Amino acid sequence: MHRLAFSKADTAKFISHLDLMRTFQRAFLRAGIAIKHTEGFNPHAFVSIPLPLSVGFSSSCEVLECQVLNTPLEEVPQRMNAALPAGITVQRCYDGGRPVKELAYVNYIVTLEYETGAPFGAESAIQNLLSRPALVVEKRSKKAKSGKVEVDLIPLIARATVEEGRDTIAMDLVLKAQNPGLNPELLLTAIRANCPDAAPDYASIHRRAVLNPQFQPWA
Amino acid sequence: MNRTLEHILPRVQKPARYTGGEYNAVVKDRRKVDVRYALCFPDTYEIGMSNLGMRILYGVMNEMEGVWCERVFAPWGDMEEEMRREGILLYGLESGDSIADFDLIGFSLGYEMAYTNVLNMLDLAGLSLRSEERDSLTPIVVAGGTCAYNPEPLAPIVDLFVLGEGEEVSQEIIHLYRKAREECWSKEEFLAAAAQIGGVYVPSLYEVSYQADGTLAEVIPQEGAPAIVTKRIVQDFDKSYFPVKTIIPSTEIVHDRVMLEVFRGCIRGCRFCQAGYAYRPVRSRSPETLLRQGIEACKDSGYQEMTLSSLSTSDYRPLEHLCDGLLEWCEPNKVSLSLPSLRADNFSLGLMERVQHVRKSGLTFAPEAGTQRLRDAINKNVTEEDLLRSCRTAFSGGWSSVKLYFMLGLPTETDEDVLGIADLAEKVYKAWKEVTPNPKRGVNITVSTAWFVPKPHTAFQWEPQITMEEYLRRVKLLREHMRGRSIRYNWHDSQTSFLEAVLARGDRRVADVIETAWRDGAKFDAWSEYFDFDRWMAAFESCGVDPAFYANRSREKDERFPWDVTSVGVSKAFLWRERERAYEAVITPDCRVQCTGCGANKLHVGGKCDA
Ligand code: SF4
Numbered sequence: 001m002h003r004l005a006f007s008k009a010d011t012a013k014f015i016s017h018l019d020l021m022r023t024f025q026r027a028f029l030r031a032g033i034a035i036k037h038t039e040g041f042n043p044h045a046f047v048s049i050p051l052p053l054s055v056g057f058s059s060s061c062e063v064l065e066c067q068v069l070n071t072p073l074e075e076v077p078q079r080m081n082a083a084l085p086a087g088i089t090v091q092r093c094y095d096g097g098r099p100v101k102e103l104a105y106v107n108y109i110v111t112l113e114y115e116t117g118a119p120f121g122a123e124s125a126i127q128n129l130l131s132r133p134a135l136v137v138e139k140r141s142k143k144a145k146s147g148k149v150e151v152d153l154i155p156l157i158a159r160a161t162v163e164e165g166r167d168t169i170a171m172d173l174v175l176k177a178q179n180p181g182l183n184p185e186l187l188l189t190a191i192r193a194n195c196p197d198a199a200p201d202y203a204s205i206h207r208r209a210v211l212n213p214q215f216q217p218w219a
Numbered sequence: 220m221n222r223t224l225e226h227i228l229p230r231v232q233k234p235a236r237y238t239g240g241e242y243n244a245v246v247k248d249r250r251k252v253d254v255r256y257a258l259c260f261p262d263t264y265e266i267g268m269s270n271l272g273m274r275i276l277y278g279v280m281n282e283m284e285g286v287w288c289e290r291v292f293a294p295w296g297d298m299e300e301e302m303r304r305e306g307i308l309l310y311g312l313e314s315g316d317s318i319a320d321f322d323l324i325g326f327s328l329g330y331e332m333a334y335t336n337v338l339n340m341l342d343l344a345g346l347s348l349r350s351e352e353r354d355s356l357t358p359i360v361v362a363g364g365t366c367a368y369n370p371e372p373l374a375p376i377v378d379l380f381v382l383g384e385g386e387e388v389s390q391e392i393i394h395l396y397r398k399a400r401e402e403c404w405s406k407e408e409f410l411a412a413a414a415q416i417g418g419v420y421v422p423s424l425y426e427v428s429y430q431a432d433g434t435l436a437e438v439i440p441q442e443g444a445p446a447i448v449t450k451r452i453v454q455d456f457d458k459s460y461f462p463v464k465t466i467i468p469s470t471e472i473v474h475d476r477v478m479l480e481v482f483r484g485c486i487r488g489c490r491f492c493q494a495g496y497a498y499r500p501v502r503s504r505s506p507e508t509l510l511r512q513g514i515e516a517c518k519d520s521g522y523q524e525m526t527l528s529s530l531s532t533s534d535y536r537p538l539e540h541l542c543d544g545l546l547e548w549c550e551p552n553k554v555s556l557s558l559p560s561l562r563a564d565n566f567s568l569g570l571m572e573r574v575q576h577v578r579k580s581g582l583t584f585a586p587e588a589g590t591q592r593l594r595d596a597i598n599k600n601v602t603e604e605d606l607l608r609s610c611r612t613a614f615s616g617g618w619s620s621v622k623l624y625f626m627l628g629l630p631t632e633t634d635e636d637v638l639g640i641a642d643l644a645e646k647v648y649k650a651w652k653e654v655t656p657n658p659k660r661g662v663n664i665t666v667s668t669a670w671f672v673p674k675p676h677t678a679f680q681w682e683p684q685i686t687m688e689e690y691l692r693r694v695k696l697l698r699e700h701m702r703g704r705s706i707r708y709n710w711h712d713s714q715t716s717f718l719e720a721v722l723a724r725g726d727r728r729v730a731d732v733i734e735t736a737w738r739d740g741a742k743f744d745a746w747s748e749y750f751d752f753d754r755w756m757a758a759f760e761s762c763g764v765d766p767a768f769y770a771n772r773s774r775e776k777d778e779r780f781p782w783d784v785t786s787v788g789v790s791k792a793f794l795w796r797e798r799e800r801a802y803e804a805v806i807t808p809d810c811r812v813q814c815t816g817c818g819a820n821k822l823h824v825g826g827k828c829d830a
Contacts, residue, residue, distance in 0.1 A: 010220050011240030014228055015469045019235060023242075023469050026521030030242070043553070056229040083521070085469045086240035202226045 002068045004076065005091045005219065007060045008053060012087025017052040023085060024064060030083035033076060036067035050100045051177060051210065054185065059207035063219075068093065094219075103177050103218045105158055105211040108184045110171040112191075112200035122198035123164040126171070129194055130160045137190045153190060156182035158215075169200070177210065221315050227301040235470035236264030237298060239290075239312035242467045243519075245277070246313055247287040254393055256280055256288040257311055257318040257358075259326045261336035262745065264292040268466070269474035271528060272364065272385070273327055278462040279386050286393060289313040289321075290466075293336045293743070294343070302343065309343040319345045322396060324358045325389070326377070328366035331722035332715060332745035334373060337362070338737040341376070348734060350378050350423055356399060356406045361392065367420075368450075368497055369675040369782035372725040372733060374422035378410060382418045382785055383450030384483070386460055391416050414444040418451035420785060427727055433768055435726065435779040449786040452822050456483055456502035463515045467522070476524035476557075477516045479509055481541070485530040486810040486830045488817075489587070490598045490678035490801050491629065494530055496794070497676050497787045499819035500828045501810060506541040514548050525549065526557045533558070534811075582613050585624040588632070589639025595804040596631050598678075598797070603643065607650050615654040620663040621647060627693045627710075628671040628685040630801060637693050640666060641700040648705055667709045668697065670716035674723050675782040676789065678797035681774040684720040687713050714752040715744070720770035726781035729769070731762045788819035 008015070015023060025045045028035050037043040048065045068076060076093035084090070112118070129135065134152050141149040159174040175182040184205050192199045212218040220238070228234040258277055260267030267273055273290070280288035289311030294302060302309070308317040318324055324344070326337050338348055341360070347353050350360065362373060363381035370380040381388050392413060399409040414421040424444040428436040440446050453459040461480065468475070482503035485495045504512075513525055525545065532538065542556065549556050586601050588594045594601060610621060625640050644666050651662045670690045673679045685693075694710045701708045722729065736758035743749035759766050774780075776795060783791070793816065800807060807815055810830035814820070820828045 011238035012469070014234040014238050016235065019470045022471070026467060027242070029521035029523070030519060032518075037553075055234065083242065085242045085467075086244070086246075204225075 001065055001097075002073065002093060002095055003097050003219070004064045004066070004080070004093050006062045006064065007058075007089050007091065008062055008087060009058045009060075009089075010087040012085060013056055013058050015085070015088075016055050017049065020088075021047055021049065023088075024066075027080055027083040028066075031076075031079040033071045033079060034069040036069060051103060051106070051181075053207060054183060054205075057205045057207055061207055061210050063097075063210070097219050098212060102212045103210055104213040105174050105215060106177045106181070106207060107209040107211060108171075108173045108175060109206045109208050110173060110184050110187070111204045111206075112169040112171070112198075113202045113204070114167055114169075115201045117167050118164055118169050119197055122195070123162055123169055125195040125198045126162050126169065126191060129191065130154075130157065130162070135190055135194075137186055137193065139186060151180075151186070153182060153186060156180065157187075169198075174211065174215070221307075221310075223305050223307055224315065227298075227305055227307070231298045231301060232295065233264075233470060235468075236292065237294065237312075239315070241469050243464055244313055244466050245281045245287070245289075247281075249287075249314070249316075252285050252287040254283075254286045254323070254397065255311075255316075255321040256286060256393070257291050257321045257324045258288050259291040259318075259324060259337075259340055261293050261326055261328070261333040261340060262743070263295060264468075265470075265472045267292045267327075268468050268472045270327065270329065271462075271478050271480060274462045274465045275460060276325075276327075276385050276389060278465065279460050280389060280393070282460075283390060283393065287313070289318075291318055291340065293333075293340055296743075296749070299339075299343065308345045309340055317344065319358070321358050322400075323361055323393070325361040325363065325381075328362050328364035328373075330745060331366055331372075331719050332750075334366075334722060334733050335737045335741040335744055337373065338376065338734060339742045349375050351375070353378075354406060356396075356404065356409055359396065359406070359409070365493065365497060368493070368785055368787060369723060369725070370420055370422060370785065371727050371781040372722055372729040374727045375730045376734075377422065378406075379413055380420040380422070381451075382420060382448055383787075384453045385451075386453055388416060388418045388451050392419070411442045411444070414442070418448065420448040422727075425784060435781060438779070438784055447784060447786050449822070450497075450788060452500075452788075453483070453502070454824055457504050457508055461512050463512055464519050465516070467520050474526070475522070476526055477513065477520060477522045478526055478528040479513050479516070480504070481509060481527050481529040481532055481535045481538075483529070486534050487531055487600070488598055488797070488807055488809060488815075490596075490797050491587075491626070491671065491674075493674035493677050495677075496789045496817075498530065499788060499817065500822060501830050503535060506537045506544060509541055510544045510548075513545055517549075517552070517554055523554050524557070525554055582610075582618055582620065583622040583624065584609070586643065587624065587626050588629060588636060589625060589641070589643055590636045592804050593629060593632060593636040593639070595806050596801045597629055598801070598806050600806060600809070603646070606643070607646060610647050610650050611654050614651045614662070615656065617656060619651070619655065619657070619660055620665075622665045622667065623647065625666065625668045626671040627668045627697070628690050630679055630682045631804070632693075634693075634696060637697050638700055640668070640697055641702070644706050645702065648703060651705075662705050664706045665709065666701065666706060667711070668694065669711040670713055672716055672720045672723060675780065676785075676787050676794070678794050678801055680724070680780065680794065681776070681778075681798060683771045683773045684717070686771055687717055690716075712747070715750060717766070717770055718744070718752070718755055721766045724769050724781070726769075728762075728764055732758045732764050735762055788817075788822045790818040793817045 024047050035045050038046045053059050073093045077090040080090040135154050136150050136152050138148050139151050156176040161172045163170050188203055210218045277288055280286050310317050341348055360378045362377045363385050367380045367382055410421045413419050414424055424441045426439045430436045484498045484501035486501050489495050587599045647664055673682045690713050736755050739754050820826055
């Protein structure tokens with residue numbers, strides 16, 4: 001199995017996970033790079049993105065898995081970049097890598113923006129919120145009968161630092177990646193619910209790194 | 220990316236349609252362009268991006284030195300709300316710049332129900348709606364497409380209409396615009412000069428008066444504008460521009476595949492069909508050209524689906540030859556080929572099997588009418604035998620789903636014709652029972668009826684649309700006679716068809732109604748989520764315009780029509796003759812069998828059709 005490391009930014013942030021898979025399948029064809037197909041009645045190019053990114057997030061550490069058939073791996077980034085839409089850039093293509101189950105944590109930079117400057121006390125309010133022994137929020141769930149489940153966010157947060165800038169508060173977060181993972185949107189929900197004065201006008205979310213259980217880069 | 224936009228996009232549905240940045244989107248250096256063109260489609264991104272005409276014009280204009288053409292679609296309601304709240308003006312997808320500062324704003328008008336979106340988009344751009352209220356040379360509001368063949372309902376809004384195929388005339392307009400700017404012409408001077416370009420209709424140059432009975436009295440051209448504007452066609456279609464390299468959306472659109480344009484025009488002459496008359500004469504591309512374009516377009520796009528898109532694809536003479544060639548490349552490259560709009564009369568087993576070899580999609584036939592008499596009256600030269608033979612062929616090949624399309628309310632239709640639809644569906648079912656190799660799997664026969672809308676430039680342009688009560692009575696009659704579990708009956712919503720009938724044959728007075736309806740919130744009228752019939756009826760009422768005058772009135776032979784100022788090349792005398800033949804239920808041979816002198820041959824430089 002091969003992996004493509006790529007980033008997703010700017011206009012491409014708004015391409016959904018499913019559309020992104022389709023975009024890659026077509027881009028491989030445009031680039032003239034053959035990749036392995038699935039078997040079966042309706043064979044299609046096999047691509048997989050182990051950790052889907054929410055629409056609207058940017059990322060510098062995305063990974064796509066596939067099997068490149070006819071192309072030297074070092075040629076793949078350049079040829080793919082010529083075939084991809086703006087904002088998606090393949091940095092490298094490599095063989096193997098660590099198993100997906102070792103993908104344990106994700107490092108996010110969440111920037112809270114305030115039109116009239118960060119409110120007084122917002123930073124410490126958020127700090128306090130994250131240092132609570134438990135922080136339970138309601139989350140939508142397809143499995144639960146009520147359509148909702150309660151989750152405690154604290155055990156899913158490995159590290160968090162909060163830093164105040166001029167008009168922004170930046171959170172540097174290391175969150176559990178899977179089984180279960182924590183989407184930083186839920187933290188924003190918790191902030192809005194528990195410290196409404198610290199609620200931002202807008203938040204941008206960037207995925208900076210994916211990490212293994214030892215907090216080393218996973219690739 | 221604009222920061223405000225970045226802030227609102229996470230809050231709207233399907234944000235990818237508002238960002239641009241797709242593969243092959245043309246981004247130019249602002250400093251190196253002197254003409255900015257906003258190519259607008261008054262519907263959603265998904266529909267507009269599926270329109271081949273948009274892609275052709277986008278390519279043609281962006282190939283011009285110094286011209287940057289960008290796409291603009293109608294934002295869905297949630298996005299519109301955010302834009303209005305945040306003060307974001309309608310922008311070009313490529314640059315993100317507000318189109319109010321562009322030089323030309325061109326709308327593609329494919330269906331009347333998009334008219335309110337034209338107004339809404341102008342308003343979202345921060346522009347005045349009426350041509351007379353926009354007094355500077357910049358921007359010029361242009362409109363083209365099928366609806367431009369009756370430009371009058373939008374006459375007070377649009378500065379100039381382009382009739383017919385836009386490849387050449389768009390370039391001529393841009394050249395003239397450059398000259399006008401260099402020489403500091405006023406908008407009026409520019410429009411008067413533009414009216415001299417073939418295919419350009421400038422509504423403000425025509426003085427319109429009405430008779431006491433509400434029909435048109437006189438239309439007097441000013442400043443040397445032509446009394447009749449004849450549409451433009453591309454002379455050498457084989458060599459004309461085709462977008463081999465075209466934008467591939469990053470999100471799913473309606474026709475997400477390579478569309479090959481096999482020919483323009485149609486040899487048939489169905490009497491109800493506006494496209495059939497308006498796109499005459501027939502011109503085709505050679506199989507060699509199409510093969511090259513198809514393969515190149517697949518390679519460049521990464522699409523794995525290709526379709527032949529033309530009015531009546533199976534009339535393309537070398538169709539089998541073309542399909543052979545395409546399949547030879549498609550099969551090993553896992554690209555599926557589909558052929559829409561196959562006619563029942565020449566649907567061949569061989570062709571079907573080869574197309575089906577790659578993928579099996581549902582079959583559709585459009586007999587349009589239930590009895591042979593009525594099919595003769597509308598000149599739809601399909602016999603029951605043809606249809607049943609094609610169905611048998613398909614069913615014995617293992618197909619088990621057929622869609623049949625009909626119209627209700629065609630001129631001369633009787634209850635017998637209506638019931639003929641149920642009979643035909645029943646016969647199709649029997650044909651399936653006789654020949655199917657897998658009777659256990661069952662069959663799906665879907666019958667759909669639309670309410671006939673008489674259109675300008677057709678043999679039925681004089682005809683009334685039947686009333687809504689009558690249409691619903693015929694639907695009910697048919698529904699009561701549709702038998703069997705395997706046959707499903709759908710009928711088209713009547714209220715939009717009525718409005719379509721009014722707008723299609725409307726005159727300048729209808730513009731006030733459109734504006735009133737829009738001010739009252741009308742937009743996306745083709746979408747049931749938005750369409751509100753009562754709002755439109757209220758608009759007619761408050762403008763003192765009677766919709767029945769346009770929809771349900773039978774016209775005199777020599778009535779002057781609002782669209783008579785435009786010509787598609789087919790003469791009014793020919794259309795009247797076709798109307799008379801309809802009432803006699805006499806068919807007219809297609810252009811290939813015999814030229815019947817419609818007049819469209821004169822659009823060719825040599826004056827000769829090659830059907
Ligand atoms: S001039 Fe004759 S051949 Fe040409 S489009 Fe008209 S009827 Fe057909």
